Structures are given as C-alpha cells and as structure tokens.
Amino acid sequence: MNQDTPLVTVIIPVKNGGALLRECLAAVFRQKTDFPFEVLCVDSGSTDGSLDTIRAFPARLMEIDPSTFGHGRTRNLAVQHSHSPFVALITQDAVPADRAWLRELVAPMRENEQVAGVFGRHAPHPDCMPAEAYMLERHFANFGADTTLFRIKPGPEGWAHYEANKPYYRFFSDNNAALRRSVWTRIPYRDVEFMEDQMWASDVLEAGYIKAYAPRSVVRHSHNYSPLVQARRTFDEARYHREYFDLPDMPGIRRLMHHSLLQSKQDVRQLMADPREKDKLSKAAVTVGRNVGQALGWFLGDRHELLPQAVIRRISLHHQLKGDADARVARSSLLQDASKALQSTLASRGKLDTVSTVGHKVAISWKQYRREGISKALLSAHRALRTPPKEPRGWWEQDHYRLLAQPPKARAVVPSSSARTLDPEHLVINWVIPPFGRGGGGHMTIFRTIHFLELLGHRCRVYMTDSHGLPPEPMRLQAMVHQWFLPIQAPVLHLGEEEMEPADIVMATAWHTAYRVRATNCAPVKAYFIQDYEPDFFGVGAEWQMAEDTYRFGFYGLTAGPWLESLMRTKYGMHARSFQLAVDHDVYYPDPVLRDGKRKVFAYMRPNTTRRGFELVALSLGQVKARFPEVEIHIAGAELPPSALPFPFVSHGVLDFDGLRRVFSASDVAVCLSFTNYSLLPQELAACGCPVVDIDVESTHQAYPEGAVVLAPPTVAGISQEVCRLLEDEALRQRTIAAGFQYVRGLSWEKAVLQTEEALKEFALLGTGRASQQAPLLGVVR
Secondary structure, three states, X not given: OOOOOOOEEEEEEEOOOHHHHHHHHHHHHOOOOOOXXXXXXXXXXXXXXXXXXXXXXXXXXXEOOHHHOOHHHHHHHHHHOOOOOEEEEEOOOOEEOOOOHHHHHHHHHHHOOOEXXXXXXXXXXXXXXXXXXXXXXXXXXXXXOOOEEEOOOOOHHHHHHHHHOHHHHHOOOOOEEEEEHHHHHHOOOOOOOOOXXXXXXXXXXXXXXXXXXXXXXXXXXXXXXXXXXXXXXXHHHHHHHHHHHOOOXXXXXXXXXXXXXXXXXXXXXXXXXXXXXXXXXXXXXXXXXXXXXXXXXXHHHHOHHHOXXXXXXXXXXXXXXXXXXXXXXXXXXXXXXXXXXXXXHHHHHHHHHHHHHHHHHHHHHHHHHHHHOHHHHHHHHHHHHHOOOOOOOOHHHOHHHHHHOOOOOOOOOOOHHHOOOOXXXXXXXXXXXXXXXXXXXXXXXXXXXXXXXXXXOOEEEEEEOOOOOOOOOHHHHHHHHHHHOOOOOOOEEEOOOOOOOOOXXXXXXXXXXXXXXXXXXXXXXXXXXXXXXXXXXXXXXXXXXXXXXXXXOOOEEEEEOHHHHXXXXXXXXXXXXXXXXXXXXXXXXXXXXXXXXXXXXXXXXXXXXXHHOHHHHHHHHHHHHHHOOOOEEEEEOOOOOHHHOOOOOEEOOOOOHHHHHHHHHHOOEEEOOOOOOOOOHHHHXXXXXXXXXXXXXXXXXXXXXXOOOEEEOOOHXXXXXXXXXXXXXXXXXXXXXXXXXXXXXXXXXXXXXXXXXXXXXXXXXXXXXXXXXXXXXOOOOO
C-alpha cells in the first residue's frame, strides 16, 4: 500500500477487543487491493491491552472518553476524521474471511455513484454454535448469491413494496459495511443507542439513493449467547424496532412460542444429523432455550411501553452503555398519560363532553380487546394518548414571508469547493417548486419538462418549499409524482434550512419559490419558470406586490407562451425566452365513447382558483341551461356538491388522464377560462375533438391561431352567447373542431422541451460568461 491519498478508510470501534481484535487487524492489513487504504481505530477506554495491539499495526488511533461513546455518534466522529471518499466499517470481533474482503465491499460504490452504502455477508466463527450458524446462513441467503442493488423501483408500486417489506430493505450491518462519504455528509448516522446502521439505511433509501449487497465481501462474525442473554438482546432489538420504525405489532405470545418451537425442531434435526458435532444433547438444549428466549424477548420488547421502568432497566442490556440511559427509558406510564389527557379534556371541554369522549374511547378499546387481546388494546390506547397534536404553523413561518424581511443577497458565485465544470449538453438543474397535489396543471408542466430534459441527458433535482403537509420521505414523494403526474428520475426533496446541492441552474417555478432561489448560492445561474402572470392571482395588496417584485430579481425567464415573454422583457427588463404549451397525443385524442344522443357542455371549474373565473363560468352556464334545458352540464377540476351551482350538473371531480379524455371526447362544447395566461386544457380539449370557448384577452389572443379556439368577451353575456352559438350552428362547431385539430397537430412536448433546452443552455452560458446577450443560441434543431 503506497502513501497516496487513501480511497478507503477502514474504521474499527474498539473497547477491550481481546484476541479477536488482533485477528481483525491482521486480516485487514492483509487485504489485496488496487487502491490505497488506511485504518482508523477509535478506542473508548480499553483496559485489556487493546491499545498495545492497535499500536503494533500501522493504524491511526483515536481515543475518546467512554462516557461519550454512542454507536451512531462515535461512528460519525470517526468518519469525520477520515481522509477518503469511501469508509469501510467493521467491528473488533468481525474478522475478514479472505484478502478480497475490502475490494469486494467497495466495488459497488466504485461502479455506480448512486450507491450510498454497501453491506457484506457474515459467516460464523469456527466455534459458533450450530443454531447461530444456521441463522446466519438463512438470513444472508435472503439477499441472493450475486451482487444485488437494492433499489426501489420508481412509482407507487415501489413505495408500496418498500412499506410492506421494510425489515428486508433497511437491513444494514456496520459490522461489515461501507459508506460513500459524500452521502454521509448529508445523511450522517443518527445519535441513537441501537440500530444506527438500519436507521441510516432507511434514511438513504428513502432519500432516493441505492443500497448494495456484496456477497463476496465476507467477515467471520457470530456470537454464542446464552438463552438469557439472547432474550435480553432480543428485548432491546424489539424495543428499538418499535421506537424507531413503528412496525406492526408482533404476534401474541402463543404464536411466537409456536414459531420458536417449530424453528427449534428444525435446528435440532440439523444438529443431530451433523456427524461432526459432539455433545449434541447439551447444544440442542441451548438451541431450544435461545429460540424460546428470542420469542419471549420479542414479545416483551414490542410491548415494553406497558412494563414498569424498573423492569425495563432490569431486562435491557443497552441502558448500561450510556450514562444518560435512565433518562432515555424514563417515560410516563399509561395511567399518567390517561390522567393528563383527562385533566386537559376537562379544562377545555367541560364535564359533559369529557364523559362522552371517555365513553367513546373506552368502547373502542373494549372492541379491540375482544378482537385482538388485552395487550394490543392497552398499547393502542397508550400510543393514542402519547401522540401530541400537531401545532398549526403561523402564516409568517412560510418561506417567502420569512425571507421577505432579509436583504437580498448579491449574485454570489458557488464556492470553489462546490464549483462545477459546465457542460451545456449535460446540465444539472435544481427545481424549486411549491407543494403539489393531484390534478395540478402547473405541476404537470413542470414534471413533464423535467421528464423530457432527463431523456435529453440533463440531470434534475426537485426541492419543495413549505411542504409540511406532505410525507417526509423523498422516495415516497417521488412515487406520488409518478402516480399523479409522470415518471421522473429526479429526487423529490423537502427544502429545509440547508443549502441545495450544487447545480448549473437553480429554477424558481412560482412567485413564493423565487424568494428561496434568490437566497440560495447553489448555482451560478438563477432562472424563473413562469407559467402565469402571478400578481393577478391576488387583489392589489401585499401578495400582489410580493409576487410582482420577483420579476425584478434579475433571474433569466423561461415563459409559457409569447405573451409572458414579451411582458417580462418590456415591463421588467428580464432576459426571457418562451416555449409553447403542447399536447400529449398519446393521451389526448378523440375517444370512441358511446354517445347517448344528449348534448353535453363541459366546464373546467375550480372555485378556489381565482384565475379560472368560477363565478363567471357558473353564471354563463346558467344562461346556457336556461336556453337549452336538455343540455347536460359536466364539471371537472374540483369536487363540487350539488348545491355549488344554481342548476343541475354532473360532477366528475379530479380526473386522471383517461377520465379527462373520455369526458372531453363526449362533450359538444367546452368552457375553459384562464385570466393570467393561456392554459394547457384548451389544447387538450381540441385534441379530443371538442370545440373550446376561452376569453378574449391579450394572452389568449397571442396564443391561439384564428378559429382554433372561440374567444369570447370576458362577460356573462359574451361567454354564454358563444357557447349557445356553437350549440346552434353545427357547421361552425365542425369548422372550430377542424381548426382546433389543425392547430394542435403541430404541437408536441418534444418540440416544446427542445425550446426549453436551448433556452437553458443559453442561460447557463450567459451566466458563466461564455455567451453574449446579443447572440442568443435559440433555434438549434436536433
């Protein structure tokens, strides 16, 4: 091994390592690799000669106070003092089985930069008890014989499978593991007593990284625990599984004992059939005792909340590891929590409501007791009492309000440590978006743009501001995007106080996200994805002013359509380019739906979205219905109760793509308004053969060719008159349908995203001084 900067730091926590520590270090330094590595031992108060053992090898030694030791905390300290991009983790009683251990362990991370961590296989020590050896063999056989990347497939089915198989996916043992240090800097170990490795694996998987298994990286690592120690260790394992992962409750004691006896029967049969084993009866007794102890430990640990604290401290092994452990296990009892809840309810609701509430909860608990048993009923009651209510967030805590009082930062250059070499053909773009929900057209355009940019070779990340109401796991957020919108490779992350990862361009997508983009230094180029003139979302006032101010932040503008581009250039002096809203022709086309002979008018209505002109559309449709009583009015865009409109209608709520296509294709006329810029829906309606009525304002007038969309004055009389005219004049309706088809035939998202890509390349080159404002790069055709 030469003295170059090491590729890997092997970290070994030590305390009284004994003879196995010497075997471990000797095996580590015998490794045959094509890269340099170093060894760092962290000792926490050894008294058995382990320090002399470490000094006999060319390893670095770090000594810490035993009272500061923590499984996650100490490993974080060691990784912090490493000098390499990869870190291998092993323990003092785990001995590499051959000279290829380290090379095989880091191979998946060298091959794929998205692999955050790797774990290897455990084999038994020569003196291992048969039951332990069988358990190790069974456990690692679950992960396959070949190198396997445990990557959750994108989409809702991936998250569902992960949820259903969490114990399998999150398994990670830092008795034999490796980490990518750059991922660790963002996702370090949690400072916990136990299971720090499996919690880290869950964190990185849910953040969208890959966990790999290296079956040819083998260490000898096993324990010959007595039945009592096995029960105590399993108690702690179940206890921390419950605390950290909140898994479904373990089965009852009868089922656990039945399973343990079946397992014992299998283990004893294998033991008796092995001619090499001696003293078979004694080992068989220990095997049965270990399995029974394990079942008992799982049962008690999973229900530890019902046990007195003195009993927990008596059983647990892990409370002895840290001086503050008593404080950790000192939790309120069920009676204490019930008393607090009762006093709080009495104070807030009075005696009558309190009696009613208590009676209702007792009835629920009684039903659960009859159905599932006393322990599960008591556990459910205790957890419900312990769950604190969510504190509402004040409006002033939203990002844009919080940042509004801060002075704007100058256009800072990304720090040199994070600087990137610009490659216009492979841009890295951070998208800052508002929280999404099902059916959002603006979000659909964002995610569709990301989808096609990724196909063109660019890399994207999605960061959400003020997203407290959405699930915390990035992988689950990505699955929701796949389910509700389109498949993207980009990770979908909550944007907290931390800085975003370095990129070439950081993109605001709504007025309140622009304040976060202004405050960041993650990229040298700041751009603005503008789909609407957002000040007009509000009446003239504070939010109107805050929205308009964002157009003066000095960002490059990428606008939906020519009207916004012209507005940004002339009114705000923004360097802007535009793309054309398009149609996905694989989704929107005339569906051969079964027509029932009734004429139908479709309207897109969202009462809470001011720009959609809900009241104007409703009053206009009322006049249409009065003139043509037989016409059916169909509504989509929001869930509307029958009392929401002054006439009968069919509410479709929020539809998926197929549902929209069927409704569009079955309609004779559609009304779809947008006051702040033209929208996606008129193109999609026209592609399904439905003539569209929109309002005649500057943005729509510049967007649509003559006759493709009927533009009505933005009045009740004007809109209702155009709808009625299309219903009365079949020749006009057919001409409008034909003109709409002609218009949308030339639209495609592939073309639109090529326009977007060329604009982004231009912005990137301009922002890094490699292009001129007078020499735009648009117009390049692939």
